[in-house]
Amino acid sequence: MTEPAAAESGTLPGPAPGSPGSAAAVHRVRRRDPVPLGAGVCVAAVGALVLAAMNGSYLGLTVTTGVGFAIVTVGMVLQLGYSRQLAFSQSVFMGLGAYGMGVLETKYGFGSLESLLAVIGLALVTSLLIGAVVTRAPGLALALATLLMPLFVFQLATYSNWLGSFAGINGVLPLLTGADYTTTLVESGIACAVLLGIATAIVFRVIRSGVGLQLMAMAADERLGESLGISLRQRRLEVFVLGSVFAAVGGAAIASVQGIVTPDVLSETSEITLLLMVFVAGRRSIVGAIVGAVVIEYLATSTSFISTNLGIIEGIVLLVILIVEPDGVAGAIDRLLGRRTDQWAAMLRSRLPGGLLARGGKGGA
Amino acid sequence: MSQFLNLLVAGLTSGAIYGIFGACLAVWFRVCNILNLAVGDFAMFGAIGTAWLVQNAGLPFIAGIVVVVAGVGLAAWLFDWVVLHPAFDRGRGARGIVGVFFYTFGLSLVLEGVARAWFGTDVWGAPVIWSGPALSVLDFHVQRAGILVIALAIVSGLALWAYLRFTVSGRAASACGESRLGSRIVGIDTAKFRRRIFIATAVLAALFGIVESPLSGYTYASGPVISLIGTVAAGFASFRRPGRAVAIGLAIGVAESMLGGYVSTSYNDVLLYAILFGIIIFRPEVLGLGAEPA
Numbered sequence: 001m002t003e004p005a006a007a008e009s010g011t012l013p014g015p016a017p018g019s020p021g022s023a024a025a026v027h028r029v030r031r032r033d034p035v036p037l038g039a040g041v042c043v044a045a046v047g048a049l050v051l052a053a054m055n056g057s058y059l060g061l062t063v064t065t066g067v068g069f070a071i072v073t074v075g076m077v078l079q080l081g082y083s084r085q086l087a088f089s090q091s092v093f094m095g096l097g098a099y100g101m102g103v104l105e106t107k108y109g110f111g112s113l114e115s116l117l118a119v120i121g122l123a124l125v126t127s128l129l130i131g132a133v134v135t136r137a138p139g140l141a142l143a144l145a146t147l148l149m150p151l152f153v154f155q156l157a158t159y160s161n162w163l164g165s166f167a168g169i170n171g172v173l174p175l176l177t178g179a180d181y182t183t184t185l186v187e188s189g190i191a192c193a194v195l196l197g198i199a200t201a202i203v204f205r206v207i208r209s210g211v212g213l214q215l216m217a218m219a220a221d222e223r224l225g226e227s228l229g230i231s232l233r234q235r236r237l238e239v240f241v242l243g244s245v246f247a248a249v250g251g252a253a254i255a256s257v258q259g260i261v262t263p264d265v266l267s268e269t270s271e272i273t274l275l276l277m278v279f280v281a282g283r284r285s286i287v288g289a290i291v292g293a294v295v296i297e298y299l300a301t302s303t304s305f306i307s308t309n310l311g312i313i314e315g316i317v318l319l320v321i322l323i324v325e326p327d328g329v330a331g332a333i334d335r336l337l338g339r340r341t342d343q344w345a346a347m348l349r350s351r352l353p354g355g356l357l358a359r360g361g362k363g364g365a
Numbered sequence: 366m367s368q369f370l371n372l373l374v375a376g377l378t379s380g381a382i383y384g385i386f387g388a389c390l391a392v393w394f395r396v397c398n399i400l401n402l403a404v405g406d407f408a409m410f411g412a413i414g415t416a417w418l419v420q421n422a423g424l425p426f427i428a429g430i431v432v433v434v435a436g437v438g439l440a441a442w443l444f445d446w447v448v449l450h451p452a453f454d455r456g457r458g459a460r461g462i463v464g465v466f467f468y469t470f471g472l473s474l475v476l477e478g479v480a481r482a483w484f485g486t487d488v489w490g491a492p493v494i495w496s497g498p499a500l501s502v503l504d505f506h507v508q509r510a511g512i513l514v515i516a517l518a519i520v521s522g523l524a525l526w527a528y529l530r531f532t533v534s535g536r537a538a539s540a541c542g543e544s545r546l547g548s549r550i551v552g553i554d555t556a557k558f559r560r561r562i563f564i565a566t567a568v569l570a571a572l573f574g575i576v577e578s579p580l581s582g583y584t585y586a587s588g589p590v591i592s593l594i595g596t597v598a599a600g601f602a603s604f605r606r607p608g609r610a611v612a613i614g615l616a617i618g619v620a621e622s623m624l625g626g627y628v629s630t631s632y633n634d635v636l637l638y639a640i641l642f643g644i645i646i647f648r649p650e651v652l653g654l655g656a657e658p659a
Binding site: 148151155 | 589
């Protein structure tokens with residue numbers, strides 16, 4: 001499910017119809033090119049089924065939190081993986097979403113869905129304002145500027161009494177409230193899965209569109225993109241805003257599931273965790289980002305050995321990924337499957353149409 | 366006046382920390398266009414490792430320093446051999462802006478994890494090199510360790526600046542960062558310079574951690590924040606000028622101290638980071654960055 005736009009455009013060089021490579025190419029395009037709505041529905045349905053099957057267990061709580069993180073990482077795939085926009089501001093917007101839910105619900109009596117909508121609006125406006133100035137900066141400067149954001153926002157939340165200081169804000173409402181704790185957790189989990197499905201559909205839609213092609217051109221070479229008439233600043237801003245809004249929605253979902261929001265969500269550790277989720281699983285794969293978020297969240301809270309030594313494990317895995325397969329585990333699987341399906345397609349070609357044609361030719365002669 | 370002077374010295378001391386790490390980052394970035402985000406972790410290992418060897422293993426202080434510095438140097442060499450060599454000399458692995466940040470970021474995670482597993486979560490400080498009460502002139506007080514820290518930062522910054530500016534080896538090292546291919550064509554071994562300067566800056570950071578740790582104390586998690594502020598100091602020095610990075614680090618430390626003394630002790634860091642953020646956003650040209658590394 002990576003880089004479908006390249007294949008979709010039909011303008012990129014590829015094997016001519018009827019040529020030996022065309023069947024494999026078409027096969028690969030079909031395999032890699034999911035319909036956005038279908039992909040979103042599929043992700044939401046699988047997530048909802050898995051969480052319903054877990055029936056409010058501790059594992060269900062962990063996976064639901066992982067789904068919240070996955071909403072953030074799906075946005076990061078577009079921002080970091082697809083557009084190569086290295087910004088370290090996701091934890092800040094995740095905190096904005098989480099604290100937004102907490103403040104609106106506990107201080108102003110908002111309901112959870114009203115709060116969620118308000119948080120989306122707030123994230124949209126904030127990311128537009130910040131993005132308008134941040135995205136002016138070139139690659140390294142953008143990374144450096146956004147590197148500072150978690151530092152000062154974390155300290156701001158830590159010392160602010162209004163935001164609950166070190167203890168944070170307790171009593172954040174679940175997205176959906178059921179009859180008891182188990183039902184509430186399952187229903188909230190399903191709501192998170194639906195939000196993840198929507199995020200997935202939107203990102204797939206962007207990647208499949210002409211904008212996706214423009215982003216790909218920009219990521220490959222900004223000068224090339226500019227010479228094609230792409231407005232770099234506008235595209236950078238759009239990607240930044242979309243990634244930030246998803247981060248806020250993910251933060252809101254996590255706060256709703258956990259019922260509490262603390263400054264930890266804004267810390268650089270949180271940003272590091274998000275980056276690892278995306279890099280290890282595959283920064284150019286939406287499915288990889290979803291699975292990576294859930295698996296890393298599970299590992300971080302599972303056995304004490306893993307949670308204690310998580311830093312060493314994550315560091316080593318990250319280094320191995322960077323050297324061996326920069327597109328992450330998903331990239332490795334994708335490449336492996338692509339190779340395998342290419343082999344199958346070649347085998348089919350040689351045995352069916354090619355063989356039949358050869359026999360027909362022979363018979364005719 | 367005495368409050369101002371005390372704040373100034375406190376600021377210069379903390380600024381020296383940012384400055385020296387900024388210089389380490391800048392000199393290595395100049396050679397290979399990679400940010401060393403593990404530089405703070407090398408300092409942490411220097412400080413905690415020495416303290417652990419002296420307090421728990423009973424080694425003499427000097428022997429502890431030698432063992433730790435040798436260990437840090439070995440770790441840096443090993444990282445270069447296992448990770449950087451295949452990634453940059455054999456053309457494998459992630460490049461571009463991802464390579465700029467994430468190789469050393471991975472190393473930082475590993476070092477932090479190892480330190481947590483080995484030394485626990487306690488606060489550690491190496492023994493004081495220049496012991497005795499704070500030096501006082503009227504109401505103006507300065508810790509002896511603080512004087513050492515500031516002196517070491519200034520000497521190191523000047524030495525790195527002089528190395529790059531006035532030696533053939535330094536010019537060759539700078540050439541590696543300007544054009545890797547061009548350097549190799551004229552016979553400069555870019556891998557050797559990358560490795561040597563990485564090891565040298567790691568050892569320098571470890572030594573600095575040993576000297577500074579009696580003042581602030583280190584935990585396993587001290588590294589990343591130091592590296593981040595060092596990165597900012599190096600950024601304002603165009604990532605390439607170690608002497609300027611020390612000066613900017615000192616300025617950041619003084620600004621932080623003054624904001625803490627005269628504005629708010631709670632929000633001084635918030636204000637400082639916000640100011641730095643604003644400068645980068647509204648005047649990105651102060652970073653002096655050209656095109657993204659390929």
